[in-house]
Amino acid sequence: MPFLENIEYDNLIDEFKTVLKKNSLKFTKQRETILQTLYNFPGHFLPEEFYLLIKENNPKSNIGIATIYRTLNLLEDSDIVTTISFGKNGKKYELANKPHHDHIICKNCGLILEFEDKNIEKRQNDIALKNGFILTNHIMQLYGICPQCQKKLNKKEI
Amino acid sequence: MPFLENIEYDNLIDEFKTVLKKNSLKFTKQRETILQTLYNFPGHFLPEEFYLLIKENNPKSNIGIATIYRTLNLLEDSDIVTTISFGKNGKKYELANKPHHDHIICKNCGLILEFEDKNIEKRQNDIALKNGFILTNHIMQLYGICPQCQKKLNKKEI
DNA sequence: CTTCGTGCAAAAACTTTGCAAATTG
DNA sequence: CAATTTGCAAAGTTTTTGCACGAAG
Numbered sequence: 001m002p003f004l005e006n007i008e009y010d011n012l013i014d015e016f017k018t019v020l021k022k023n024s025l026k027f028t029k030q031r032e033t034i035l036q037t038l039y040n041f042p043g044h045f046l047p048e049e050f051y052l053l054i055k056e057n058n059p060k061s062n063i064g065i066a067t068i069y070r071t072l073n074l075l076e077d078s079d080i081v082t083t084i085s086f087g088k089n090g091k092k093y094e095l096a097n098k099p100h101h102d103h104i105i106c107k108n109c110g111l112i113l114e115f116e117d118k119n120i121e122k123r124q125n126d127i128a129l130k131n132g133f134i135l136t137n138h139i140m141q142l143y144g145i146c147p148q149c150q151k152k153l154n155k156k157e158i
Numbered sequence: 159m160p161f162l163e164n165i166e167y168d169n170l171i172d173e174f175k176t177v178l179k180k181n182s183l184k185f186t187k188q189r190e191t192i193l194q195t196l197y198n199f200p201g202h203f204l205p206e207e208f209y210l211l212i213k214e215n216n217p218k219s220n221i222g223i224a225t226i227y228r229t230l231n232l233l234e235d236s237d238i239v240t241t242i243s244f245g246k247n248g249k250k251y252e253l254a255n256k257p258h259h260d261h262i263i264c265k266n267c268g269l270i271l272e273f274e275d276k277n278i279e280k281r282q283n284d285i286a287l288k289n290g291f292i293l294t295n296h297i298m299q300l301y302g303i304c305p306q307c308q309k310k311l312n313k314k315e316i
Numbered sequence: 317c318t319t320c321g322t323g324c325a326a327a328a329a330c331t332t333t334g335c336a337a338a339t340t341g
Numbered sequence: 342c343a344a345t346t347t348g349c350a351a352a353g354t355t356t357t358t359g360c361a362c363g364a365a366g
Contacts, residue, residue, distance in 0.1 A: 026320055026365050047356080064323045069356060085249060090355075104291055113289055120281050124300055131271055132305035133262055140298045142282055143240075147290035184340050184345055205331085222348040227331060248330080 009039050012080075012097060019078040030063050034071045035080075044084060044092035044112045047072055084112065084141070102139075106146035113146075167197050170238075170255060177236040188221050192229045196239065202250035205230055240295060254295065264304035266311065271304075 051065050072093050075081035085091040089110040101114040128135040195212050209223050230251050233239035240254040259272040286293040
């Protein structure tokens with residue numbers, strides 16, 4: 001598929017190729033498709049969901065679920081992808097290289113929203129400074145019940 | 159087993175009994191053992207690890223892995239236990255009821271400091287509200303380099 | 317052309333479920 | 342006693358692996 005120029009995406013591919021080269025691994029059609037999907041569909045997906053997403057969007061590619069698992073693991077090990085997991089759901093994968101954001105996660109259905117808050121980030125920096133740390137990054141996840149599930153759960157209790 | 163008085167533990171048991179009563183469930187030997195283990199071994203454990211831990215510490219109790227899974231799920235649903243999953247590992251369980259704190263972690267030496275910041279907590283609540291979530295808890299970890307390691311690393315670079 | 321990757325199917329690992337017997341309230 | 346729970350084994354799920362063929366460097 002022809003795409004417009006996209007430096008961000010090209011950088012991502014370059015990053016991946018560098019990792020591959022460093023480990024004498026090969027840049028295959030499947031690995032490219034997976035990275036492309038990761039890039040084109042921002043969000044958090046289970047391996048199975050990637051599998052279906054890729055089948056749907058690349059009908060020709062006869063990709064196997066095993067390849068999805070192998071590639072996601074590779075991408076996770078290389079820090080190109082990060083994972084998050086909560087409640088009943090398994091581990092969900094997302095591109096690591098996105099502008100920084102934190103997560104709000106529904107404990108009931110696993111819905112994940114993203115947010116960013118400069119105020120908190122500044123405060124975190126202050127706390128780190130006060131403790132003499134040089135901060136490099138952070139993880140912040142808020143857990144709760146999303147609006148939809150609040151409704152559902154209320155109904156059940158009647 | 160006779161234990162010293164332990165209000166904290168008793169409260170935990172009471173909390174559990176309340177949940178059980180509310181749902182017409184029963185307080186069994188196995189459920190007690192699991193809660194006791196959760197209390198006596200602070201840390202994050204996989205279901206399998208609980209199973210082994212309990213077998214080791216309660217040789218008489220012939221507890222089944224299915225009961226571990228069933229009870230952990232129950233405890234998670236009741237918010238007595240929370241789960242988290244780091245990297246390769248699956249979901250790990252820990253007691254939720256510990257006094258809340260967040261962490262600053264040194265990426266170099268692993269030093270962990272704890273902190274608490276009302277300001278950030280309030281802000282987190284606001285963010286959750288804005289998204290319609292009812293917040294139950296959160297995880298916040300700041301990663302960086304601690305003062306000691308900063309010195310060490312500077313020397314190395316000379 | 318050598319090495320690595322892939323899909324497939326089988327295996328392993330992990331989690332849930334059905335059931336008869338045991339335990340709890 | 343009635344209702345729930347348990348351990349066990351079987352059934353589901355999810356993830357990994359072995360292998361022969363195909364693709365990449």
